Amino acid sequence: MQSFDQIVIGGGPGGLALAYGLKAAGKNVAIVEENLWGGTCPNRGCDPKKILVAAVEAKRHAEQLAHAGLDGTTTINWPDLMRNKFAYTDAIPDDTLQGLQHSEITTFYGHAAFTSAGHLAVGEETLTAAQFILATGQRPVRPAIDGAQLLQTSTDFLNWRQLPKQIAFIGGGYIAFELADIANAAGADVHVILRHDRALRAFDAELVKDLRDQLAKAGVHFHENVTLTKVAKTSTGIELTGDQQFDLTVAAAVAATGRIANVDTLNLEAVGVSADRHGVVVNDHLQTTNEHIYALGDVVAKKSIPKLTPVAGFEARYLTDTLTGAHSEAIQYPAIPTVVFGMPRLAQVGVSPAETTTTTDRRVKALDMTHWYTYQRIHDPLAKVKVVLDRQGRLVGASALSTIADELINYLTALINQGATVADVNNQIMAYPTPASDLSYLF
Numbered sequence: 107m108q109s110f111d112q113i114v115i116g117g118g119p120g121g122l123a124l125a126y127g128l129k130a131a132g133k134n135v136a137i138v139e140e141n142l143w144g145g146t147c148p149n150r151g152c153d154p155k156k157i158l159v160a161a162v163e164a165k166r167h168a169e170q171l172a173h174a175g176l177d178g179t180t181t182i183n184w185p186d187l188m189r190n191k192f193a194y195t196d197a198i199p200d201d202t203l204q205g206l207q208h209s210e211i212t213t214f215y216g217h218a219a220f221t222s223a224g225h226l227a228v229g230e231e232t233l234t235a236a237q238f239i240l241a242t243g244q245r246p247v248r249p250a251i252d253g254a255q256l257l258q259t260s261t262d263f264l265n266w267r268q269l270p271k272q273i274a275f276i277g278g279g280y281i282a283f284e285l286a287d288i289a290n291a292a293g294a295d296v297h298v299i300l301r302h303d304r305a306l307r308a309f310d311a312e313l314v315k316d317l318r319d320q321l322a323k324a325g326v327h328f329h330e331n332v333t334l335t336k337v338a339k340t341s342t343g344i345e346l347t348g349d350q351q352f353d354l355t356v357a358a359a360v361a362a363t364g365r366i367a368n369v370d371t372l373n374l375e376a377v378g379v380s381a382d383r384h385g386v387v388v389n390d391h392l393q394t395t396n397e398h399i400y401a402l403g404d405v406v407a408k409k410s411i412p413k414l415t416p417v418a419g420f421e422a423r424y425l426t427d428t429l430t431g432a433h434s435e436a437i438q439y440p441a442i443p444t445v446v447f448g449m450p451r452l453a454q455v456g457v458s459p460a461e462t463t464t465t466t467d468r469r470v471k472a473l474d475m476t477h478w479y480t481y482q483r484i485h486d487p488l489a490k491v492k493v494v495l496d497r498q499g500r501l502v503g504a505s506a507l508s509t510i511a512d513e514l515i516n517y518l519t520a521l522i523n524q525g526a527t528v529a530d531v532n533n534q535i536m537a538y539p540t541p542a543s544d545l546s547y548l549f
C-alpha cells in the first residue's frame with residue numbers, strides 16, 4: 107500500500123494546479139486520472155472550442171469589412187479546421203503526463219473510489235494519504251426523455267471530422283450559444299431549442315436578446331418555449347418531437363442541457379462526504395463534511411460562483427496555501443468575469459444590472475458604443491456596455507456585448523478588484539486607440 111501526504115483525484119486544470127503547488131511546497135503528492143490527462147478544458151472544453159472560434163472570428167471580421175477594403179468571401183473548411191484542432195488536442199494528454207513525471211509527482215491512471223476512511227482504490231492498488239482532494243469535474247447530462255441516448259454532447263461536437271448539414275442544439279446556456287454560432291458560421295443549418303424564452307439566465311436580459319437577435323440574423327433558428335418529449339432515429343435523420351406540435355428532423359442533435367458533477371462513482375458514502383448532482387458540499391475552506399477531504403473546481407456545489415477554469419485555478423492556489431499551512435483564512439473570491447465566446451461575445455462581471463433595480467446605493471450606466479471609433483473601425487454591428495457604479499463612483503459590475511467584449515471585461519474586472527473610480531482611471535495613460543483607452547468614457 108502506497109502512502110502520500112495528499113492524493114488529488116482528477117487530472118484537470120484544478121487538480122493539476124494543486125498537485126504542482128503541493129509538490130513545489132515539498133509535499134509527497136500523487137494525482138489520479140481515469141480519462142484524458144489535462145481534463146475537460148484543454149481536451150474537450152474551452153481550448154478546442156476557442157480554436158474553432160478563431161476561424162469564426164476571422165470570418166466575421168472579414169465579413170464586417172466587406173465593401174470597406176476587403177473583397178471576396180471567406181468560408182470555413184470544417185475538416186481542415188478540425189485538423190488544426192486535433193493538432194492541438196492530440197498532444198495534451200501525453201504532454202500533461204510528461205510534465206507531471208518531470209516534476210516527480212506520482213501519477214496513477216485509472217478510476218479512483220474510496221473503500222474506507224483514508225483508503226482509495228485505483229484499479230488493483232490501494233492508496234492512503236493524510237488528505238484527499240476531489241477535483242473530478244463534471245460531465246454532460248442529457249434530458250430525461252425517450253430516445254435521449256441519440257443526442258450527442260459537446261464532447262462529440264468537438265470531435266466531429268465532418269460537419270452535419272442540419273444540427274439542433276437543445277438548451278439555452280453557454281454551450282448551446284457557443285457551438286451554435288460555430289456551426290452556423292461553418293455553414294450548417296442550425297436550430298436552437300429552448301424550453302423557455304429566456305436564455306443565458308446569468309447574463310443581462312437585454313444583452314442576451316441582442317445576442318440572440320444577432321445570431322438569428324446570421325442564420326440560427328431559435329425555437330423558444332418548446333419542451334421536447336421524444337427523440338427518434340428515422341430514415342432521414344434524428345427526429346425531435348415536442349409539445350405545441352413541434353417536430354424537426356436534423357442530421358445531428360446535441361444536448362446542451364447542463365453538466366452533472368462526477369461524484370456518483372467515488373463511493374463518497376464510505377467516507378461521509380455529502381454530495382448531490384450539483385456537486386460536493388464544502389465549507390468556506392473548501393473542506394467537505396469529512397475533515398480530511400477537500401474539493402475544488404467544477405465538482406464543488408457552488409451557489410453563486412461560476413464553474414470555470416480560472417475559478418478552479420484560484421481554488422487550487424487557495425488550497426495549496428491551506429494544505430501547506432501558509433494560511434488558515436476562509437476563501438474569498440474576487441470578481442469573476444464570464445464570457446459567452448461567440449461573435450459577438452457576451453461578457454459579465456461583478457454586480458449585474460438586474461441586481462441594481464431594487465437599490466438606490468448603485469446606479470447603472472448603459473452605453474451604446476456602436477459608433478465609437480473602436481467599434482466603427484472594425485464595423486462591429488452592435489457594441490453595448492452597462493456598468494454598475496456604487497455611491498462613491500466605484501465600478502462594481504459590468505455587462506458587455508461586442509465582438510471584443512472579452513477584452514473589455516478583463517480591464518473592467520481589474521478595475522473592480524482595485525476598487526477604482528474614474529479618477530483612478532484618468533490617472534493612467536493607455537495606448538490609443540485601443541479598447542483600454544475608452545475606459546474613462548465608461549464611468
Ligand SMILES: Cc1cc2nc3c(=O)[nH]c(=O)nc-3n(C[C@H](O)[C@H](O)[C@H](O)COP(=O)(O)OP(=O)(O)OC[C@H]3O[C@@H](n4cnc5c(N)ncnc54)[C@H](O)[C@@H]3O)c2cc1C
Pocket residue numbers: 115116117118119120121138139140141142143144145146147150151152153155216217218219241242243244260281368371372402403404405413414415416418447
Ligand atoms: C464545451 C465546454 C466549453 C467550456 N468553455 C470554457 C471557457 O471558455 N472558459 C472557462 O473558463 N471554462 C470553460 N468550460 C469549463 C471548464 O472546462 C471547467 O470549468 C474546467 O475544466 C474545470 O476544471 P476541473 O479541474 O474542476 O475539472 P475537469 O477539467 O472536468 O477535470 C476533472 C478530471 O477528473 C477526472 N475524473 C473524474 N472522476 C474521476 C475518478 N473517479 N477517478 C479519476 N479521475 C476522475 C476526469 O476524467 C477529468 O479529467 C467549458 C466546458 C465545456 C464542457
Ligand SMILES: NC(=O)c1ccc[n+]([C@@H]2O[C@H](COP(=O)([O-])OP(=O)(O)OC[C@H]3O[C@@H](n4cnc5c(N)ncnc54)[C@H](O)[C@@H]3O)[C@@H](O)[C@H]2O)c1
Pocket residue numbers: 248249250276277278279280281282284300301305306334362363364365412413414444445446447
Ligand atoms: N464560455 C464559458 O465559460 C463556458 C462555455 C461552455 C461551458 N461552460 C461551463 O459548462 C457549463 C455547462 O454548460 P451548458 O451550456 O451545458 O449549461 P448551462 O447550465 O449554461 O445551460 C443549460 C441550459 O439547458 C437548459 N436545460 C436544462 N435541462 C433541460 C431540459 N431537460 N430540456 C431543455 N433544456 C434544458 C437550461 O434551461 C439552460 O438554458 C456552464 O455552466 C459552464 O460552467 C463555460
